[in-house]
Amino acid sequence: MTIIKTTYNRRSFLKSTALAGGGMMLGFSWFVSCKPSPEQVSNMPREWFEINGFLKIGENGMVTIMSPNPEIGQNVKTSMPMIVAEELDADWKKVIVEQAPLNTSIFTRQLAGGSQSIRQGWDGLRMAGATARQMLVAAAARAWEVPAEEITTDNGTLHHKNSGKSAGYGEMASAATEIPVPEEVKLKDSKDFKIIGTSRKNVDGKKIVTGKPLYGLDYHKEGMLIAMIAHPPAFGLKLKSVDDAEAKAMPGIKDVLTIKTYKDDYVRSMFDADAFQELVVVVGNTTWEVMNAKKALKLEWEPFKGYEEAFKTYSGDDTFSKKMPGGLENTGVHMEKMDKFPAKQLKVARKDGDPEAAFKKAAKVIERSYTAPFLAHNTMEPMNFFAHVTEDKAELAGPVQTPEFMEQSVAARIGLPLDKIDIQMTRQGGGFGRRLYGHFVVEAAVISQEIKAPVKLIYTREDDMTFGNYRPSYHATYRAALDADNKLIAFHVRAGGIPESPLFANRFPAGAIDNYLAESWEMESNITVGAFRAPRSNFIAGVEQAFLDEVAETMEKDPIDFRLELLKRATSDPVGENNDYDASRYAGVLELVREKSNWKTENNTGVHRGVSAYFCHNSYVANVLEMVMKNNKPEVRKVYCAVDCGIVVNPIAAINLVEGGTVDGIGHAMYSQLTFKDGKPEQRNFDRYRLIRHEEAPKAIEVHFVESDEHPSGLGEPPFPPIMGALANALYKATGQRHYHQPFIAEKPVIG
Amino acid sequence: MTNFNLTINGKTRQVDVDPSTPMLWVLRDHLGLVGTKFGCGIAQCGACTIHLDEMAVRSCQIPVSAVGEKKITTIEGLSEEGDHPVQKAWLEQDVPQCGYCQAGQIMTAAALLKENPHPTDEEIETAMNGNICRCGTYTRIKAAVKAASDS
Numbered sequence: 001m002t003i004i005k006t007t008y009n010r011r012s013f014l015k016s017t018a019l020a021g022g023g024m025m026l027g028f029s030w031f032v033s034c035k036p037s038p039e040q041v042s043n044m045p046r047e048w049f050e051i052n053g054f055l056k057i058g059e060n061g062m063v064t065i066m067s068p069n070p071e072i073g074q075n076v077k078t079s080m081p082m083i084v085a086e087e088l089d090a091d092w093k094k095v096i097v098e099q100a101p102l103n104t105s106i107f108t109r110q111l112a113g114g115s116q117s118i119r120q121g122w123d124g125l126r127m128a129g130a131t132a133r134q135m136l137v138a139a140a141a142r143a144w145e146v147p148a149e150e151i152t153t154d155n156g157t158l159h160h161k162n163s164g165k166s167a168g169y170g171e172m173a174s175a176a177t178e179i180p181v182p183e184e185v186k187l188k189d190s191k192d193f194k195i196i197g198t199s200r201k202n203v204d205g206k207k208i209v210t211g212k213p214l215y216g217l218d219y220h221k222e223g224m225l226i227a228m229i230a231h232p233p234a235f236g237l238k239l240k241s242v243d244d245a246e247a248k249a250m251p252g253i254k255d256v257l258t259i260k261t262y263k264d265d266y267v268r269s270m271f272d273a274d275a276f277q278e279l280v281v282v283v284g285n286t287t288w289e290v291m292n293a294k295k296a297l298k299l300e301w302e303p304f305k306g307y308e309e310a311f312k313t314y315s316g317d318d319t320f321s322k323k324m325p326g327g328l329e330n331t332g333v334h335m336e337k338m339d340k341f342p343a344k345q346l347k348v349a350r351k352d353g354d355p356e357a358a359f360k361k362a363a364k365v366i367e368r369s370y371t372a373p374f375l376a377h378n379t380m381e382p383m384n385f386f387a388h389v390t391e392d393k394a395e396l397a398g399p400v401q402t403p404e405f406m407e408q409s410v411a412a413r414i415g416l417p418l419d420k421i422d423i424q425m426t427r428q429g430g431g432f433g434r435r436l437y438g439h440f441v442v443e444a445a446v447i448s449q450e451i452k453a454p455v456k457l458i459y460t461r462e463d464d465m466t467f468g469n470y471r472p473s474y475h476a477t478y479r480a481a482l483d484a485d486n487k488l489i490a491f492h493v494r495a496g497g498i499p500e501s502p503l504f505a506n507r508f509p510a511g512a513i514d515n516y517l518a519e520s521w522e523m524e525s526n527i528t529v530g531a532f533r534a535p536r537s538n539f540i541a542g543v544e545q546a547f548l549d550e551v552a553e554t555m556e557k558d559p560i561d562f563r564l565e566l567l568k569r570a571t572s573d574p575v576g577e578n579n580d581y582d583a584s585r586y587a588g589v590l591e592l593v594r595e596k597s598n599w600k601t602e603n604n605t606g607v608h609r610g611v612s613a614y615f616c617h618n619s620y621v622a623n624v625l626e627m628v629m630k631n632n633k634p635e636v637r638k639v640y641c642a643v644d645c646g647i648v649v650n651p652i653a654a655i656n657l658v659e660g661g662t663v664d665g666i667g668h669a670m671y672s673q674l675t676f677k678d679g680k681p682e683q684r685n686f687d688r689y690r691l692i693r694h695e696e697a698p699k700a701i702e703v704h705f706v707e708s709d710e711h712p713s714g715l716g717e718p719p720f721p722p723i724m725g726a727l728a729n730a731l732y733k734a735t736g737q738r739h740y741h742q743p744f745i746a747e748k749p750v751i752g
Numbered sequence: 753m754t755n756f757n758l759t760i761n762g763k764t765r766q767v768d769v770d771p772s773t774p775m776l777w778v779l780r781d782h783l784g785l786v787g788t789k790f791g792c793g794i795a796q797c798g799a800c801t802i803h804l805d806e807m808a809v810r811s812c813q814i815p816v817s818a819v820g821e822k823k824i825t826t827i828e829g830l831s832e833e834g835d836h837p838v839q840k841a842w843l844e845q846d847v848p849q850c851g852y853c854q855a856g857q858i859m860t861a862a863a864l865l866k867e868n869p870h871p872t873d874e875e876i877e878t879a880m881n882g883n884i885c886r887c888g889t890y891t892r893i894k895a896a897v898k899a900a901s902d903s
């Protein structure tokens with residue numbers, strides 16, 4: 001245990017708090033300054049006592065809680081500290097949240113991905129709070145000479161009933177640091193939660209609405225230069241020649257250089273994926289000057305022949321090689337090839353019963369094919385990173401979802417040991433999976449090392465949208481066999497993509513149908529892809545749910561009843577092994593959404609409804625979407641969401657996340673696509689790449705959580721995939737036409 | 753390079769920049785006012801919205817030389833204490849997810865309410881349509897604009 005003497009820390013703390021209006025974030029010298037209010041000054045403790053890596057308590061009872069994980073808009077910076085505060089029995093009003101430094105020996109998994117922050121952080125966060133609480137209790141027991149078991153805590157205060165003694169946490173904080181760390185701690189029963197399950201506002205809210213520097217793009221350091229990159233305009237091209245004479249002579253320009261992001265013999269982690277090996281960099285004083293000089297570069301490109309790249313697996317134990325084929329690809333050709341993928345090359349991913357025989361004897365076979373385009377993540381804050389690399393250390397700061405992996409990538413590239421590399425996490429203007437791939441972190445470090453100066457690398461929107469790491473383009477064909485009694489006897493899914501397949505062979509309806517076949521295929525490409533909010537699910541959920549809707553219709557069944565019947569079968573007598581979902585929780589969200597949306601009511605009001613349900617990232621979501629036709633255009637009037645994600649930590653933020661996922665799903669299925677001509681993305685900015693806008697969003701979204709005592713599970717991703725199915729199904733009711741190809745509405749208006 | 757005297761958030765500020773420099777970068781790079789965000793640079797996303805006199809404009813499209821005597825207000829100057837009715841409504845509804853678009857959303861909303869203190873739903877949608885929120889907080893944005901218009 002250490003006592004932190006606060007002379008230095010307190011001063012920097014005061015300074016940051018002044019910017020913040022409550023809650024410090026990063027100890028940088030931002031160049032916005034304002035004076036702390038007298039109230040803020042008087043609230044500051046004179047001394048902080050570090051109880052453990054997650055929290056410190058001031059002598060006046062203020063508590064600082066570290067938020068370990070990258071904040072990309074999923075609200076972990078509020079909800080993770082809430083879990084610590086709960087077990088500490090802290091007074092939330094006295095809690096200050098700080099973004100933790102990268103230190104995985106204390107904070108374990110500091111990664112934003114897979115909707116796992118809360119799920120995997122849960123036990124450790126509770127333990128951190130409970131341990132500190134127990135040490136405060138032990139300190140009070142010692143001071144008051146009473147048994148620890150007789151001491152209770154509440155809202156940042158310790159009480160001993162028999163003696164009538166009580167003390168704030170601040171009074172015992174110093175003594176608590178002398179207490180040995182207990183070997184065991186008691187965690188609360190969920191029924192005793194006072195903070196978890198209650199709505200707490202975003203801890204950065206005030207800073208966001210007043211425009212305080214929070215994001216990587218806002219980062220500033222004295223003497224910092226601005227850098228921008230130029231990468232090949234098409235996938236399949238590489239740099240041939242650079243004429244930088246004009247650019248170099250432009251005002252404010254310091255240098256133009258060519259860099260390789262990785263060393264030639266480097267074995268990449270899965271988060272090092274990138275499409276372009278060599279980049280041209282312009283460095284100068286200000287963003288506008290650099291942007292203009294970039295336009296003055298005369299660059300020539302040439303096609304590359306195919307090559308192989310070495311990768312290591314997630315655990316790092318194994319390596320494999322990935323092929324990057326040559327060629328300039330076209331969306332039209334992609335679509336044709338996907339449609340005609342040779343049956344011989346299909347891989348059987350799961351087979352139950354005898355699907356071939358069942359299809360042969362079927363009275364009716366329904367077969368439908370679905371497609372979806374490549375998508376760019378388009379985080380609102382474009383890729384950027386700050387780096388200052390000197391001979392003996394590297395300081396980096398900015399938005400990245402995988403700081404731990406990037407520390408290793410930077411170390412390998414610039415030749416410094418890990419302990420000389422410091423990556424600070426800023427708030428991030430969106431992630432969606434894009435910032436898992438931190439090539440821009442390494443690029444910033446290389447540029448800084450080369451030009452020997454602190455530098456902030458900034459991508460323009462065009463650089464960002466055309467850099468790859470996209471959601472793959474997908475295709476799926478579904479078949480259902482019905483017998484003469486209109487009963488479903490076999491099910492077949494054949495799904496693939498460029499360059500990855502979206503198939504989850506063991507998910508619903510696997511396990512609910514006797515004869516089941518799932519086949520998968522992949523087609524190589526030099527257009528690079530990466531995880532995009534709910535990878536694979538973000539296609540397969542919607543199309544599977546749209547197909548089931550058609551099957552139910554053919555069988556003349558209510559679509560919810562039809563799904564519930566299948567789930568009943570999967571619960572009582574599951575088919576096959578390894579079914580990757582809990583059928584009763586699945587049914588639970590469907591039943592909840594049926595109830596909340598009044599699904600049964602007859603509707604002749606011109607409101608058209610579609611339903612869907614899906615399981616991913618350990619959570620279950622069902623949707624009912626209501627659509628009306630207005631001036632011949634579909635309008636989403638209302639969406640009902642039923643969600644089972646176990647215990648909900650912070651309802652107001654959880655609801656926000658479900659609303660956002662719903663809007664996001666409707667938006668991408670309806671409007672977004674990235675197409676290619678000769679390897680070149682045809683959409684480079686928001687004039688041609690269409691994202692959902694305010695007037696296209698649902699007029700209302702109602703979110704209902706299943707009451708639960710289960711361990712919390714994912715929430716960032718699960719609300720995104722299923723809504724695409726509900727949308728397609730409602731669109732059919734509204735227009736009389738099934739929509740098989742995303743985006744459903746593909747015109748491109750220009751709004752300015 | 754040319755010298756410009758600008759009135760920003762009630763103060764006179766001097767910058768020596770190329771006349772073609774968009775206000776967005778004058779604010780961010782030269783004046784340290786980074787609340788105004790860069791999203792697209794082509795007037796499509798609204799992240800860079802500021803007020804020129806009373807009007808909401810895209811600062812990525814306004815060269816510094818076009819500002820003249822007009823008064824500029826940025827998110828930092830919308831209110832002294834962060835208590836403009838729109839900011840208060842934003843906090844009350846807990847609107848932000850990543851938060852990156854929200855300064856622009858707030859500036860557009862504040863200009864709308866100044867011109868039209870009690871907009872209908874449709875008027876809100878039309879006014880806010882140029883501001884993209886990639887996180888999809890549109891329903892909350894609308895609720896916050898309505899709450900601010902009631903206050």
Ligand code: FES
Nearest residue numbers: 791792793798812
């Ligand atoms: S940055 Fe100006 S509108 Fe997008």
Ligand code: FES
Nearest residue numbers: 850851885886887
């Ligand atoms: S809150 Fe993230 S873009 Fe709007």
